[in-house]
Amino acid sequence: xxxxxxxxxxxxxxxxxxxxxxxxxxxxxxxxxxxxxxxxxxxxxxxxxxxxxxxxxxxxxxxxxxxxxxxxxxxxxxxxxxxxxxxxxxxxxxxxxxxxxxxxxxxxxxxxxxxxxxxxxxxxxxxxxxxxxxxxxxxxxxxxxxxxxxxxxxxxxxxxxxxxxxxxxxxxxxxxxxxxxxxxxxxxxxxxxxxxxxxxxxxxxxxxxxxxxxxxxxxxxxxxxxxxxxxxxxxxxxxxxxxxxxxxxxxxxxxxxxxxxxxxxxxxxxxxxxxxxxxxxxxxxxxxxxxxxxxxxxxxxxxxxxxxxxxxxxxxxxxxxxxxxxxxxxxxxxxxxxxxxxxxxxxxxxxxxxxxxxxxxxxxxxxxxxxxxxxxxxxxxxxxxxxxxxxxxxxxxxxxxxxxxxxxxxxxxxxxxxxxxxxxxxxxxxxxxxxxxxxxxxxxxxxxxxxxxxxxxxxxxxxxxxxxxxxxxxxxxxxxxxxxxxxxxxxxxxxxxxxxxxxxxxxxxxxxxxxxxxxxxxxxxxxxxxxxxxxxxxxxxxxxxxxxxxxxxxxxxxxxxxxxxxxxxxxxxxxxxxxxxxxxxxxxxxxxxxxxxxxxxxxxxxxxxxxxxxxxxxxxxxxxxxxxxxxxxxxxxxxxxxxxxxxxxxxxxxxxxxxxxxxxxxxx
Numbered sequence: 305x306x307x308x309x310x311x312x313x314x315x316x317x318x319x320x321x322x323x324x325x326x327x328x329x330x331x332x333x334x335x336x337x338x339x340x341x342x343x344x345x346x347x348x349x350x351x352x353x354x355x356x357x358x359x360x361x362x363x364x365x366x367x368x369x370x371x372x373x374x375x376x377x378x379x380x381x382x383x384x385x386x387x388x389x390x391x392x393x394x395x396x397x398x399x400x401x402x403x404x405x406x407x408x409x410x411x412x413x414x415x416x417x418x419x420x421x422x423x424x425x426x427x428x429x430x431x432x433x434x435x436x437x438x439x440x441x442x443x444x445x446x447x448x449x450x451x452x453x454x455x456x457x458x459x460x461x462x463x464x465x466x467x468x469x470x471x472x473x474x475x476x477x478x479x480x481x482x483x484x485x486x487x488x489x490x491x492x493x494x495x496x497x498x499x500x501x502x503x504x505x506x507x508x509x510x511x512x513x514x515x516x517x518x519x520x521x522x523x524x525x526x527x528x529x530x531x532x533x534x535x536x537x538x539x540x541x542x543x544x545x546x547x548x549x550x551x552x553x554x555x556x557x558x559x560x561x562x563x564x565x566x567x568x569x570x571x572x573x574x575x576x577x578x579x580x581x582x583x584x585x586x587x588x589x590x591x592x593x594x595x596x597x598x599x600x601x602x603x604x605x606x607x608x609x610x611x612x613x614x615x616x617x618x619x620x621x622x623x624x625x626x627x628x629x630x631x632x633x634x635x636x637x638x639x640x641x642x643x644x645x646x647x648x649x650x651x652x653x654x655x656x657x658x659x660x661x662x663x664x665x666x667x668x669x670x671x672x673x674x675x676x677x678x679x680x681x682x683x684x685x686x687x688x689x690x691x692x693x694x695x696x697x698x699x700x701x702x703x704x705x706x707x708x709x710x711x712x713x714x715x716x717x718x719x720x721x722x723x724x725x726x727x728x729x730x731x732x733x734x735x736x737x738x739x740x741x742x743x744x745x746x747x748x749x750x751x752x753x754x755x756x757x758x759x760x761x762x763x764x765x766x767x768x769x770x771x772x773x774x775x776x777x778x779x780x781x782x783x784x785x786x787x788x789x790x791x792x793x794x795x796x797x798x799x800x801x802x803x804x805x806x807x808x809x810x811x812x813x814x815x816x817x818x819x820x821x822x823x824x825x826x827x828x829x830x831x832x833x834x835x836x837x838x839x840x841x842x843x844x845x846x847x848x849x850x851x852x853x854x855x856x857x858x859x860x861x862x863x864x865x866x867x868x869x870x871x872x873x874x875x876x877x878x879x880x881x882x883x884x885x886x887x888x889x890x891x892x893x894x895x896x897x898x899x900x901x902x903x904x905x906x907x908x909x910x911x912x913x914x915x916x917x918x919x920x921x922x923x924x925x926x927x928x929x930x931x932x933x934x935x936x937x938x939x940x941x942x943x944x945x946x947x948x949x950x951x952x953x954x955x956x957x958x959x960x961x962x963x964x965x966x967x968x969x970x971x972x
Contacts, residue, residue: 314480315503316456320416321382324350326509328357336362337370344374352509353409354386354420355401360408368410383409384483386420386460387445393424393437395444402448417445417454418483422466431862435469442474449477456480458507464498471502483507491853579820582611583852585621586700589874590856597626597872597884597891604628604864605871607702607856608653610661610802610816612680615694620679620876622664622697625656627871629887645907645935645970648888651871654701654793656885658802659904660875665807665814666912667877673919681811689811689920697802697814702822702856705794707784708835712828760784780834792960794819795836798847800949805942806913810920818848823855840956873904907970910935936968 311319325348330339336359340351351367353360367381385405391397405414419441423434445457458481459470471478482499486492486508499506586609599605610623630650648656668678669689680695704710761768765782784792794816801813819836821827832849858864871885883902884891890902901908940946953960 312505314416314456314505315478316480318415318455319382320456320481320505321348321350323348324352324382324384324507327351327353327359327363328509330357331359331362333362333365337366340366341370341373344370344376349380350382350384352384354418355388355391355405356386356420360385360405364408364410378411382415383411384416384418385409385414386418387441389421389424391441392419392421392434393440395440398441398444399448402453406453413452414454416456416458416481417448418458418460418481419445419462420460422459422462438466438470439473442470446474446477458482458504460484464495467498467502467504478502479504481505481507483509485509579818579850579852580854581619582609582698582700582818582820583822583854585609585611585619586624587854587856589621589624590626590872593872593874593882597870599858599864599868602864603858603866603868604860605858605868606653607700607822607858608657609700610657611698611700613696613698613817614679615692622876623657623660624874625653625660625871626868627651627653627656627885628867629869629871645910645968646901646905648885648902648905651885651888652793653871654699654705656871656873656904658793658797659909660873661802662804662807662909663877663903663912664875665803665811666909666916669810669916669920673916691812691814696817698818698820699794699797699816700820700822700852702859703825704821704827704832705835707792708780708839709832710826711778711780711835712826712831780839792957795840796952796957798837799840799952800945805939805945805949806910808942808945810916816847818850821849821851822859823851823853825851825855825859827851873902906935906968910938913938932971934969934971939968 310322312322314320325340325343327336327339330336340363343351351363353363367378371377371381387398387401391401402414402417405417406412419438422438423431424437427434427437442457445454448454449457457477458479459466460483462470462479462482462484467479467482482495482504484492484495484506486496486506496506586607589609590607605626605628607624607626609621609625612620612622614620628651630652665680668680672678672681672683672689678692680692681689682692684690761779761782761784767779767782769778771777797816801808801815803811803814819832821832829849833846836847836849858868869886870891873883873885875881880903883904885902890900893900
């Protein structure tokens with residue numbers, strides 16, 4: 305208990321307890337009363353809340369009645385609260401917000417008052433306007449500090465850039481604290497180093513992991529360490545943590561947290577290193593490629609990659625692709641006969657990288673059949689091709705996949721949303737029809753989509769997005785259209801494998817073991833799990849889903865607003881390992897100007913498959929006359945694969961759009 309009661313001296317001269325009790329999402333007077341009672345009982349002396357948590361009044365009520373119970377004074381408790389982003393830059397609104405918090409918390413001063421978010425509500429985070437709002441906000445809080453309403457001022461969720469701007473413009477009174485998300489899955493080492501150099505104490509929230517990462521206590525490495533040592537190793541350079549709990553046993557556990565630097569810290573760091581290694585491998589390879597096919601300064605794209613991990617834990621990039629486009633219905637219908645099978649109908653990054661990966665697999669099979677050594681395959685005693693022991697594959701995407709994976713709150717700070725003018729749609733979650741809403745014919749209203757996905761539900765889905773304000777804007781469950789079919793595509797890989805129906809005749813099923821999402825991309829582990837497998841079957845093969853701290857520089861942002869029309873395809877093969885595609889064709893080829901085709905088209909891969917079959921005589925389906933069989937008929941030979949796929953189309957993938965038959969009926 306002695307370690308828990310340690311304080312840290314802030315630059316304001318006041319002491320702050322090392323561990324505080326977080327109250328985010330804890331609601332209800334009775335619940336608040338019980339958890340505050342238990343927290344004071346076990347030794348907590350710091351309470352963390354915020355205006356947007358909407359529980360300050362209940363906390364004030366609990367403290368008023370519970371402090372005497374434990375023979376405590378107001379001065380024994382350290383209270384932290386935060387400014388709502390809706391008040392950023394508004395001096396009058398800031399003062400009113402502080403006064404409301406003082407009244408609600410039943411106190412004459414606030415120990416630590418934080419700017420909850422570096423941006424104002426409803427203003428894009430990257431807007432330059434936010435910089436001036438941050439300065440105005442800071443000066444107003446300094447004024448309130450001088451009046452005695454606040455003892456220490458700090459910030460929350462500030463990056464190094466935000467802090468640099470603030471320190472440049474507000475030199476007299478620097479921030480005492482920067483409260484940020486921090487845990488072994490998200491270490492923010494550069495930010496910690498910068499804050500330490502500037503005398504700003506770093507306070508961690510979500511220190512035991514979040515729904516956006518993987519709960520730290522569920523990580524097998526941490527579980528193993530904790531079982532041996534009864535504490536969690538972490539970085540002692542942070543100044544404190546804000547764990548949250550409602551269960552009494554969890555509250556007791558949180559107060560017993562300790563910090564230690566030892567060999568176990570390296571083990572925890574290693575579990576974070578893996579996704580970063582994956583991301584770095586992909587990003588470095590992309591940087592090595594030439595400018596051809598890459599976005600201009602105002603364009604963005606998506607990067608996807610597949611990485612091989614061998615038994616000795618060495619990592620090798622085997623496929624990489626960029627892309628954002630797919631052909632429209634008119635383009636597909638008007639595809640010329642000579643282009644059937646030679647033009648890509650879908651050029652999204654995850655689709656292209658899978659096709660590039662197929663080229664890699666075919667070459668590895670070819671090595672094997674020619675008596676050479678394959679990096680991943682061997683032939684067993686039954687003359688069957690199998691994967692080498694210890695081989696696994698891992699998928700990287702520079703952004704969170706669309707669809708259910710992207711449906712989660714943009715920010716915790718959205719307090720309300722304006723209702724739409726008219727709606728008549730179905731609520732997928734509650735299986736009911738939503739009636740029309742009409743709030744006035746002449747009044748123009750904006751609907752804030754507080755979720756992130758821009759993909760629309762497929763028209764064949766029964767239930768559609770209701771577009772109601774707040775959390776009811778989207779529904780979860782339906783399959784969604786492009787842009788970005790990434791969510792359902794990755795789900796299919798998790799069931800059918802990435803090898804496809806043709807290669808299923810020759811090799812075992814290959815699935816991705818890990819999905820790594822690039823940094824600076826909105827991310828929720830809960831949404832990813834729901835989108836990739838939980839909405840279909842809780843028992844489905846569970847993927848490891850993690851986010852790297854490394855981000856793709858050419859992803860969509862305020863400066864890059866237009867999708868790049870071209871795609872880059874690379875794979876680890878000997879010949880023609882890099883190609884560039886535009887509108888589904890090899891760069892330089894058009895409808896009028898014929899040229900060579902991409903090596904990842906259906907026709908090219910089908911030709912490679914048939915050549916491989918001629919070399920490999922020990923496969924289940926004996927195709928005697930390859931020139932007389934169509935591509936689509938050949939796929940049907942993989943009966944087990946097709947049977948599973950047909951079952952999916954009768955179940956959770958019932959709305960999956962059917963591929964045009966005429967695009968698959970070609971022969972060689």
